[in-house]
Amino acid sequence: MNMHALQRETAGRLPAETEWLLEHIAQNRFLPQPPADSIFVGDGDYQAIGAEFLRHFVTLGGLRRSHRVLDVGSGIGRMAVPLTQYLHPERGSYEGFDPVLEGVLWCATTITQAYPRFRFQKLDVAHALYNPNGVVSGAKLSLPYADAAFDFSIMVSVATHLPAEELTRYVREISRVLAPSGKLFLTAFVLDEVARTAEGRDARLGFARDGEGPCWFANPEAPLAAVGFDDGFIDTLLRTCGFDIALKSLGHWRGVPADHYQDVFVAVKRGGQP
Numbered sequence: 001m002n003m004h005a006l007q008r009e010t011a012g013r014l015p016a017e018t019e020w021l022l023e024h025i026a027q028n029r030f031l032p033q034p035p036a037d038s039i040f041v042g043d044g045d046y047q048a049i050g051a052e053f054l055r056h057f058v059t060l061g062g063l064r065r066s067h068r069v070l071d072v073g074s075g076i077g078r079m080a081v082p083l084t085q086y087l088h089p090e091r092g093s094y095e096g097f098d099p100v101l102e103g104v105l106w107c108a109t110t111i112t113q114a115y116p117r118f119r120f121q122k123l124d125v126a127h128a129l130y131n132p133n134g135v136v137s138g139a140k141l142s143l144p145y146a147d148a149a150f151d152f153s154i155m156v157s158v159a160t161h162l163p164a165e166e167l168t169r170y171v172r173e174i175s176r177v178l179a180p181s182g183k184l185f186l187t188a189f190v191l192d193e194v195a196r197t198a199e200g201r202d203a204r205l206g207f208a209r210d211g212e213g214p215c216w217f218a219n220p221e222a223p224l225a226a227v228g229f230d231d232g233f234i235d236t237l238l239r240t241c242g243f244d245i246a247l248k249s250l251g252h253w254r255g256v257p258a259d260h261y262q263d264v265f266v267a268v269k270r271g272g273q274p
């Protein structure tokens with residue numbers, strides 16, 4: 001099923017009250033936003049992108065209001081702010097972490113103060129662009145959460161900045177901290193045949209393979225500015241780490257029609273009720 005058909009079908013199946021809530025959140029102009037010059041997570045409309053992803057989490061990922069959410073690379077709250085309006089105030093919860101202190105501080109002072117079930121922490125993971133003085137290697141990181149502590153994990157526009165060994169570690173750790181049947185919603189750049197050859201591909205993303213792969217870098221001088229992966233690499237990684245792939249939906253960065261820019265994987269941790 002192509003992306004448009006899938007989204008139409010799932011959107012059509014949303015209960016009317018969920019549809020109303022998502023629309024209401026997308027239109028709410030009173031949600032907090034960081035000052036424009038402190039938004040370090042990319043261009044675009046902070047609020048519109050957050051609302052767009054909330055809709056994807058619900059329609060593509062099956063996010064429920066009662067879920068315990070883990071946000072890997074929570075940045076400066078772009079995903080968290082709309083989630084405050086969606087997750088159930090007593091049953092839902094949210095944990096986010098990021099290596100950039102400024103983002104964590106903005107989230108902690110703006111979001112946690114009003115929504116104590118939303119918590120943020122800095123993990124001092126080294127990253128050439130985001131946290132060059134970090135002391136922890138992402139490839140060896142143990143996430144500071146108990147086994148099976150979450151129902152839904154998101155990794156939006158983070159795998160697009162990680163080397164393969166770090167992504168591998170994160171997927172393994174996320175599998176550990178998700179409960180059986182828990183979901184991982186992950187975005188990435190997948191270098192499939194179309195992405196490698198399409199003329200309509202985003203001109204900023206002239207990916208070239210790094211050696212034998214699986215990584216592709218768009219900027220050899222700053223390899224982690226935009227990382228892509230061989231088609232199949234993420235699929236195998238997810239399966240090896242105990243997930244089944246419920247959805248792999250290719251994004252319009254490669255110049256084909258889609259309702260989202262980056263590629264989206266929704267993976268379900270095995271071991272739940274069939």
Ligand SMILES: C[S@@+](CC[C@H](N)C(=O)[O-])C[C@H]1O[C@@H](n2cnc3c(N)ncnc32)[C@H](O)[C@@H]1O
Nearest residue numbers: 041073074075078100125127130138156157158
């Ligand atoms: C493009 S931003 C996306 C942020 C957020 N997910 C969003 O969509 O708004 C990439 C984020 O990944 C974070 N990051 C970089 N290296 C990381 C690492 N090793 N582990 C977790 N997050 C990392 C950055 O600090 C930044 O907040």
